[in-house]
Amino acid sequence: MPAQITDDTVAELHAIAARYPKPRSALLPMLHLVQSVDGYVTPEGVEACADLLGLTAVEVSAVATFYSMYKRRPVGDYHVGVCTNTLCAVMGGDAIFERLKDHLEVGNDETTDDGSVTLEHIECNAACDYAPVVMVNWEFFDNQTPESAVALVDDLTAGNEVIATRGARVCRWRDAERVLAGFPDGRGDEGLAAGPASLAGLALARERQWSAPVNGGSREEQS
Amino acid sequence: MTDTLTPVLTDNWDQDRAWTIAAYEQRGGYGALRKALGMDQDAVIDIVKESGLRGRGGAGFPTGMKWGFIPQGDGKPHYLVVNADESEPGTCKDIPLMLATPHTLVEGVIISSYAIRSNHAFIYCRGEVLHVVRRLQQAVAEAYAAGHLGTDIHGSGYDLEVTVHAGAGAYICGEETALLDSLEGMRGQPRLRPPFPAVAGLYACPTVVNNVETIASVPCIVANGAAWFTSMGTEKSKGMTIYSLSGHVTRPGQYEAPLGITLRELLDLAGGVRDGHELKFWTPGGSSTPILTGAHLDVPLDYEAVGAAGSMLGTKALQIFDETTCVVRAVLRWTEFYKHESCGKCTPCREGTWWLVQILARLEQGDGNEADLDKLLDLSDNILGRAFCALGDGATAPITSSIEFFRDEYLAHLRDRGCPYDPQLATLYAPAEATA
Numbered sequence: 001m002p003a004q005i006t007d008d009t010v011a012e013l014h015a016i017a018a019r020y021p022k023p024r025s026a027l028l029p030m031l032h033l034v035q036s037v038d039g040y041v042t043p044e045g046v047e048a049c050a051d052l053l054g055l056t057a058v059e060v061s062a063v064a065t066f067y068s069m070y071k072r073r074p075v076g077d078y079h080v081g082v083c084t085n086t087l088c089a090v091m092g093g094d095a096i097f098e099r100l101k102d103h104l105e106v107g108n109d110e111t112t113d114d115g116s117v118t119l120e121h122i123e124c125n126a127a128c129d130y131a132p133v134v135m136v137n138w139e140f141f142d143n144q145t146p147e148s149a150v151a152l153v154d155d156l157t158a159g160n161e162v163i164a165t166r167g168a169r170v171c172r173w174r175d176a177e178r179v180l181a182g183f184p185d186g187r188g189d190e191g192l193a194a195g196p197a198s199l200a201g202l203a204l205a206r207e208r209q210w211s212a213p214v215n216g217g218s219r220e221e222q223s
Numbered sequence: 224m225t226d227t228l229t230p231v232l233t234d235n236w237d238q239d240r241a242w243t244i245a246a247y248e249q250r251g252g253y254g255a256l257r258k259a260l261g262m263d264q265d266a267v268i269d270i271v272k273e274s275g276l277r278g279r280g281g282a283g284f285p286t287g288m289k290w291g292f293i294p295q296g297d298g299k300p301h302y303l304v305v306n307a308d309e310s311e312p313g314t315c316k317d318i319p320l321m322l323a324t325p326h327t328l329v330e331g332v333i334i335s336s337y338a339i340r341s342n343h344a345f346i347y348c349r350g351e352v353l354h355v356v357r358r359l360q361q362a363v364a365e366a367y368a369a370g371h372l373g374t375d376i377h378g379s380g381y382d383l384e385v386t387v388h389a390g391a392g393a394y395i396c397g398e399e400t401a402l403l404d405s406l407e408g409m410r411g412q413p414r415l416r417p418p419f420p421a422v423a424g425l426y427a428c429p430t431v432v433n434n435v436e437t438i439a440s441v442p443c444i445v446a447n448g449a450a451w452f453t454s455m456g457t458e459k460s461k462g463m464t465i466y467s468l469s470g471h472v473t474r475p476g477q478y479e480a481p482l483g484i485t486l487r488e489l490l491d492l493a494g495g496v497r498d499g500h501e502l503k504f505w506t507p508g509g510s511s512t513p514i515l516t517g518a519h520l521d522v523p524l525d526y527e528a529v530g531a532a533g534s535m536l537g538t539k540a541l542q543i544f545d546e547t548t549c550v551v552r553a554v555l556r557w558t559e560f561y562k563h564e565s566c567g568k569c570t571p572c573r574e575g576t577w578w579l580v581q582i583l584a585r586l587e588q589g590d591g592n593e594a595d596l597d598k599l600l601d602l603s604d605n606i607l608g609r610a611f612c613a614l615g616d617g618a619t620a621p622i623t624s625s626i627e628f629f630r631d632e633y634l635a636h637l638r639d640r641g642c643p644y645d646p647q648l649a650t651l652y653a654p655a656e657a658t659a
Contacts, residue, residue: 019386020386021300021343021426022407022426024407024408024409025388025406025407025408026408027408027409028350028388028389028390028391028405028408029388029389031391032350032389032391053408062410063408063409063410066393066410066411066566067390067391067392067393067411068391068392068393069350069351069390069391069392070391070392081351084556085312085510085556085557085560086312086510086542086553086556086557086560087312087313087469087470087542087544089556090470090544090548090552090553090646090649090650091470091649091650091651092650092651092652094646095646095647095650122351123310123312123394123560123563123564124310124311124312124313124314124560125310125351125352126309126310126314126315126317126318126349126352127315127318128312128313128314128315128467128469128470128475128540128542129315129467129468129469129475129476129477130315130475131469131470131475131651132650132651135351137353138350138351138352138353139353139354140352140354143651145651145652164354166322166354167353167354168353168354168357176353179353179356179357179360180350180353180356180389181389182360182387182388182389184357184360184361184364185357187357188242188354188357188358188360188361189240189242189243189361190354191354193236193237193238193240193241193242193322193323193324194236194237194241194319194322194323195319196476197474197475197476197477198233198236198319198322198323198476198477199233199236199237199476199477200468200474200475200476200477200478200493201228201230201233201466201476201477201478201479201480201492202228202230202233202234202236202237202477202479203237204228204478204492205226205228205229205230205479206237208226208227208228210226210227210228210229210230211226211229211230211234212225212226212229212230212231212234212455212463213225213229213451213454213455215447215448215450215451
């Protein structure tokens with residue numbers, strides 16, 4: 001894959017560096033930006049970061065290889081992450097991952113021949129109350145089953161619009177990486193505030209009229 | 224007597240477009256900021272000290288005391304870094320908070336930064352939660368537009384910049400000094416302490432690192448006062464907190480209650496263990512806290528009582544497993560996680576977790592022998608307290624506690640030459656008639 005780091009990209013890399021008191025702090029978001037442009041951490045992207053920060057390519061690679069979100073091979077349009085940490089695994093994550101490997105005919109951290117889906121088993125993604133969880137381009141798909149996960153990846157490969165359970169319409173993986181680099185895509189208003197499990201305790205408290213103690217300075221009375 | 228559930232942080236999660244500044248301010252949001260800006264900085268620190276607020280990220284260190292360690296008048300920049308790298312297995316409270324009401328965190332960031340005299344704060348959010356990053360970016364932009372951030376905030380003369388920083392996938396970055404190395408653009412590996420971050424943190428400057436829920440608890444304390452906060456909770460564990468129930472429970476989710484509620488009470492609120500099943504084991508605060516059993520249902524879930532019961536309150540991530548779950552499989556998977564996430568800096572953790580996985584995998588397949596259990600305990604003893612950071616300690620927690628409570632189940636794997644459990648029965652979608 002030809003490198004696509006252009007002068008515009010370099011300008012954006014500089015913009016990231018300017019957010020921090022010391023430019024090297026920008027390296028993680030800069031690598032996210034490289035992935036959004038090149039589709040993975042390319043040697044050219046590593047060089048661009050190194051040049052800008054006054055580091056060697058080896059120093060940048062040492063950082064890039066430490067973090068699991070940075071990829072050394074091209075990632076598909078849709079990164080499908082199946083949580084197989086203990087709780088999700090027990091609740092069905094292992095079965096989901098096995099089914100998707102069969103269905104997509106790929107192994108862990110591999111991409112389908114058409115370049116649409118990269119499958120990976122991931123660690124706990126902080127949505128255990130919605131287990132088992134599947135992430136698509138780091139958007140939440142809650143309470144999955146092997147069947148629902150197959151339907152999900154079929155929709156992705158067919159190019160159908162897919163909306164996260166708690167999140168936005170799924171964008172391309174590269175577009176997600178651009179947001180993580182600190183360039184908002186203006187889609188924060190999509191999706192809901194909280195899913196049903198997030199509201200489980202609150203709903204019960206409302207039903208039973210439970211609340212925190214109220215005093216003279218309570219937030220309700222201030223408003 | 225306070226109510227059983229006391230929603231404060233979660234109280235506006237069901238509001239229409241709760242993530243917007245308009246919704247937040249409609250419910251009195253940013254009122255605490257105006258109050259704090261009218262106070263002396265040390266007075267803000269004092270309120271937090273008096274409230275007894277303790278770190279909600281796992282360690283439970285008194286927040287006000289941590290802030291008090293920041294040297295004043297030292298001429299160096301001070302930094303506030305929010306640890307939003309929530310990734311302890313089972314932990315799922317900060318992510319829904321930032322998704323639903325990011326402004327609660329942003330307001331807390333501004334008040335806390337003001338108190339410690341920081342002019343630049345960072346929210347280090349794990350990268351694997353795209354929509355949460357979007358909501359944080361948007362909330363910070365809204366706060367700037369409203370004059371809550373930037374220069375001379377509301378005419379106070381106080382300046383603050385906030386930067387939302389996305390991580391890149393590394394559990395170890397939840398450890399505060401590894402997080403700081405990562406935020407400096409390096410591999411996320413823990414630092415030797417002392418010096419502690421309060422003296423030499425980000426860029427070797429005085430730095431406070433606090434968990435999301437901790438910082439998000441600051442506005443309500445400033446608004447309502449320390450006495451209001453201490454009216455909830457137990458003697459040494461004050462206030463309300465978010466308990467996260469997951470796994471084999473009828474209504475998993477977030478339950479905000481005063482510290483000291485028991486699992487028996489929480490399970491009752493959540494409809495109990497799923498129908499037709501019974502509790503087998505649970506974690507009080509993520510996988511790094513030793514597992515407990517049905518014998519511990521009445522342990523008050525505060526820092527002291529859970530410690531006295533032989534575990535730790537940790538992140539209050541209550542992962543519930545019923546009798547269909549193989550404890551050896553569960554512990555093996557957690558151990559594989561620690562092996563994968565070990566940063567490699569220290570030998571006990573790097574090598575130890577590798578060997579733990581080898582032995583556990585053998586046991587799970589029924590290929591080991593009884594002496595392997597002693598080997599696991601011996602290895603754990605050589606890691607606990609000898610690793611560079613808490614990751615190594617945490618890796619031993621599920622192993623030693625599961626052997627203590629479920630030694631027979633390990634032996635059953637040897638007797639049966641394999642796992643006696645059907646994993647299908649433990650799934651969310653297992654047919655009820657097959658599992659009941």
